[in-house]
Amino acid sequence: MSEKKTKRRDFLFTATYAVGAVGLGATVWPMIDQMNPDASVKALASTEVDISSVNPGNTITVLWRGKPVFIRRRTLEEIAEAKSVKLENLKHPEKDEDRAKNPEWLVMLGVCTHLGCVPLDQKGDYNGWFCPCHGSHYDISGRIRKGPAPTNMEIPKYEFVDANTIKIG
């Protein structure tokens, strides 16, 4: 067999394999993508919450995208405490001003950043939240202070529609 012929055959086989592999990949993708959030799930983006009945020092919990959102109306002392913490004492340094648009209202995803449990209100060493699963302590700004959780509790996208209504998402 001449060298030229060998080359052509190699090219033919390589091309066949390559084209076949592309097709296989294109076929596998829909099977993977079908597990991503579907169009109806993506559409449920926002929820509106009436906060007129929440008194200072109380927290309400609402469901958003299948997860609890804590909405806490903080007292003046709590706000002062949250603002007084020095950033260098924090595991995940964030200013309270960056976490609460309106210092009176803390809107936060009530999910422990360790492994996803829901922390308990007004528990723990820092007068904030305490996760019973693996003992993470959060302060009154929802920042991690002690325990295995790596970051502060997440702040969702939200806005004040009017004085009594918060739109989450």
Next chain:
Amino acid sequence: MKNLIRISLLIVFIVGSQLNSNAAEKAEYLKTDWSFKGPFGKFDRAALQRGYQVYTEVCSSCHSMKYLSYRNLVQSGGPEFSEAQAKAIAASFEVKDGPNADGEMFMRPGRLSDKFVMPYENEKAAQAANGGAYPPDMTVLVKARGGGVDYIYSLLQGYEDPPAGITLDDGVYYNKYMYGNKIKMSNQLSDGLVEYSDGTNATVEQMAKDVTTFLMWTAEPHLETRHRMGFKAIVYLIILTVLVYFSMKKIWSRIETEV
């Protein structure tokens, strides 16, 4: 090669007999050009938007559209209303939501994520309001009728005075395309019934065509993607088949006998 011809004949036979079984007892339907037919078929956006208008102003007082959401009006391959338009459309409907903190249901303006509002609370209410006949849900209606779009298009224009010898009960109408010719829906379309915002002349034929196009989309919202993807898939398969064919010839040439 002859094998292939035989296999394809077999397929043609199967499909043919299937069509035959579906084709039992139907009048010759009215014909029109559907832009979505054929392997490259696409929906006519303007027709979809007009069709939506006809559905909302005429059909939706009796026929539900329960699998469609307002957000679908925005999605590509559909009527492609702008998001602002669709939001306005959704907000023009009252949607029941709740329960609120007091445990009560309340009404609020519709959002994109809401399903189309139903004209009746339930099937029984729909029957009670329509002389015992349930106006079928329209979402997949064209796929649920043997004649598909041609049938719906013809039916909408098929009202006639009954031929001599046929008497109709109260609330029953004669339609030459309906199965059994008796239909409980009265003739809904008349020239100029809706005023199209794009200035198209709203003849019965035009409205029938527009609303049928809209119903085709509600039944097959991914039709355009399907056609596009199908073309790519088949071209790809043909290329790979040719490559595999030559590879096969190469490999089999290693042994003496031709196979």
Next chain:
Amino acid sequence: MSEHEYTPKSKVGKWFNDRLPLLTLANHLTDYPTPKNLNYWWTFGGILTFCLITQIVTGLVLAMHYIAHADLAFGSVEHIMRDVNYGWLIRYIHANGASMFFLAVYIHIFRSLFYGSYKSPREIIWIIGIIIYLLMMAAAFLGYVLPWGQMSFWGATVITNLFSAIPLVGEGIVTWLWGGYSVDNPTLTRFFTLHYLIPFLILGLVVLHIWALHVPGNNNPIGIDIQKPSKDTVPFHPYIVIKDGFALLMFMIVFAFFVFYTPNILGHADNYIEANPLVTPAHIVPEWYLLPFYAILRSVPDKLLGVIAMLSAILILAALPWLDTSKIRSAVFRPLYKQFYWILVADVLILGYVGAMPAEGLYLLIARVATAYYFLHFLVILPVLGFKERTIPVPLSITEPILAGSTNLATAKNKDSIINQ
């Protein structure tokens, strides 16, 4: 299984293989000696494997989104078609895949009938195949119920009512199947469970089917045993793999055409109407692949006898290795059998056609004649033919037909003339 012992080259491979001989198995599968004269009708085994895997994969995906509840099933299918990413594609592949599966299995079965692949020593392969076919029909029927459309509901009602034909216990069995007094939610949930189970049973049986095949090896168009493996056979890989692959791609083009351009043509429009226990559709028609048996059922005017006739029409195939008394396998060398074979093919197609038509007048008459002929073929013609038929002399080997100058030489050498005679 293979004639020479296989030893892996690497130390690790040897260590592993001594404990679990997977490499020996892989080696057997790649080197498996296959008759070199197999034609394209033999590629449908591979195509069927592809169909089974496609159905299982797409089915698993659909089960992630489908809700087996009488109130929600129809809506969940529409949810798959509208909202789930690529849901419409996956569902259309699964729905049309069932039809493609049956198309392939019918070709596979009729190939076997033509070339006598069911005969000694391959009876067990054949019987396992018949069981797989029965399970396929069960899976297809159960799957058709799941979208909970009008045809689903009424098809389920009609088919489960077949059991009421059984004397004494029939009614009890039907109630037991339904889990109530009609087809309803309990029926749907159990049908879903069984529909999920059966493909895996089929998969297990396919392994046995192939195992049983690899004991005697493939039959071939000439229908004679392998004389010299070195001359008459080729290794499965790459020769048969690439050929099967080529045929599979041709098959996939047809498959893709259905999925992308006429995805609903093989289904029935009424199944896009949600199930309604108060209204029966004007024509209840099963899917096309069950039509011949449906025609047999309807052609018998007695309920119990009709059901027996329909079941016998399938089970009679299992007795085929003993009903066919001819020692010659391939129809190529049985001119009379070949005629009757094609009459049988036509008969089954006619049964399928009248099965789709209303059971009245001329259609009913044709269905009765065709049903009678179907049984006549297996119970009378085949046994008698084996004794009476004058066959053409069979060549001595696949590669070396020694009957030089006879018509046989041409047939053995030119495979195209064999299948197209």
